[in-house]
Amino acid sequence: MKQNNLQFNSKHIWHPYDSISKPLPCYMIQSACGVYLKLDSGLKIIDGMSSWWSAIHGYNHPILKKHLVQQVNNITHVMFGGIIHKPALLLCKELLKILPKKLKCIFLCDSGSVAIEVAMKMALQYWNNNKKTRRIFLTIRNGYHGDTFSAISVCDPKNSMHKLYKTILPKHFFAKKPKIFFKEKWNNYDIHSFLDLIVNNQSTIAGVILEPILQGIGGMQFYHVEYLKQVRLLCNMYDIPLIIDEIATGFGRTGKMFAYEHANIIPDILCIGKALTGGMMTLAATITTKKIAHQISNNYPYKFMHGPTFMGNPLACSVAQKNISLLRKNIWKKQVKRIEKYFQNKLFLLLNHPRICAIRVIGAIAVIECYHNINLKLMQKFFVNYGVWIRPFKQIIYLTPPYIIKTIHLKKLIQSIKLAINDNSLFIF
Structure with a gap:
């Protein structure tokens, strides 16, 4: 058998x-x-x-399992359109306790790749509602952000497992990968490629997206915190949203709750997933600032056009909320x-x-x-x-x-x- x-x-x-x-x-x-x-x-x-x-x-x-079983006996799923439920409310309140005060608006979704799709849509719609056409993203070589089409368009087109699709994907800007290791002596030459691209293309870049400190599938490279600080500074200088992909690194994996904390910066859009539920169920989230969220939302009749069927699933939200409460015990x-x-x-x-x-x-x-x-x-x-x-x-x-x-x-x-x-x-x- x-x-x-x-x-x-x-x-x-x-x-x-x-x-x-x-x-x-x-x-x-x-x-x-x-x-x-x-x-x-x-x-x-x-x-x-x-x-x-x-x-x-x-x-x-045992604690996560018990919590999940209790939720099964209450409600397993309900559509999120026009409905709110306690597990989603409790999860989002718990998330705000571990996030910077700047990050206030939470979009719950199914998986890490979908969280990236949502983040990129947010950046594009933000500029569209600003009456500006910006469709290109800036990232770094050797990155990996997921397997759906927008996500793979910002994965390295030469070194990634998705190069099969490169001829049909949108073209984005790729800076040279950071070369200076996490604890090595910093040298400004490492940011030059990124600097040149953002300066020369500032009026066309919709957003910057990258994995913080650790590049995962691109070779498991750890780069210098100063690189991330410089990226944040340049995004501020040219008013470009910074999307941080914490799907792999979030919830303590690098020794900080989120890897961007090593550089003492805050993103404009944050993507989380994987360990969000403690590995019990699939769930992810894209979290942004009120500035971006309201700019997307204020241009009637346009709303944010994304809505997964299992968005805000009560089972996943319930166990994620308990997972974060466990993590908050430190x-x-x-x-x-x-x-x-x-x-x-x-x-x-x-x-x-x-x-x-x-x-x-x-x-x-x-x-x-x-x-x-x-x-x-x-x-x-x-x-x-x-x-x-x-x-x-x-x-x-x-x-x-x-x-x-x-x-x-x-x-x-x-x-x-x-x-x-x-x-x-x-x-x-």
Whole structure:
């Protein structure tokens, strides 16, 4: 029966960034609790990925689970058009407690990609209602913002996984990627490319969009806080909205509640998702200032033209509100600091390994960059057999574990990486 299920899966079910004709192997998960995923075989494996950054409190968290069950017994879904409900109200009130006072107006949506779509629409409609035609966005190379069309139009057109669509996407401005690392000495040359583009195209740029401090799928690079400060300064100077994509980095992952806090700046439009519900359900939000929100709304008969069917879903809002109340207790700060310290103490010892070209650590994120591409199929199998779940890509092995993870689990994750990098069969030469 188990084999039949896997065969059915490989023939009929598409998985992220995969082929339907020659898919990568999948592993049947029976249950999940704490930091463990339990396979159908009975094997328990330590999750080093938090299900793509989202399950920050681990799986089956008793408080979140209890809250979700209570909401199921009340109301599971209702349209958001013309209706408001308590879970949405409580969530938005909770969000305003952790956000800068400048960010006041919240649009609830389904996923991170949709949050980016909404943010870009906000910027475009803001300028349209200002009687100005601005349709181009400025961003930086190696960025990633999602898989829907507007989102992928601001992903790097050469290095991203979406280059297949580049001939049919709108053309935007791409500054050279920041080169100065998070804690290196700053030099103003790093901002020159961005500076030239914003100065020379200020009258056509609808908005600036970028991931703060950490570029995710673009190579897991960490850039200097001064770069983000300079971007904020230039956006102020030329009155261009700054959109910050915190979908991956938000809710403590880099050691701050939001990664933009490292640079002590505030965006004009903020996108959040992934860990918003503690990994329990899909939910995202786009949050902006009253200035932008009212400029969009005041030009009758034009309203903000976006409305997902499951916008403001009560189940998702309810569990997200409880997740944020958990985060506001600030236990996550000690948890993330402990993870960061352990990564620094143990992983940097591998820097001299001939297969590794770089190691980067910030908060509860560790990146091991290799000289050669990884054979994902074989390395994934190796990790599962060792009892861990790590999902590499290209030349990158990275860890984003749940904040609740214990030292014994971290030790096993790192030991598995040590063994993997010594195995020639797991790399493509």
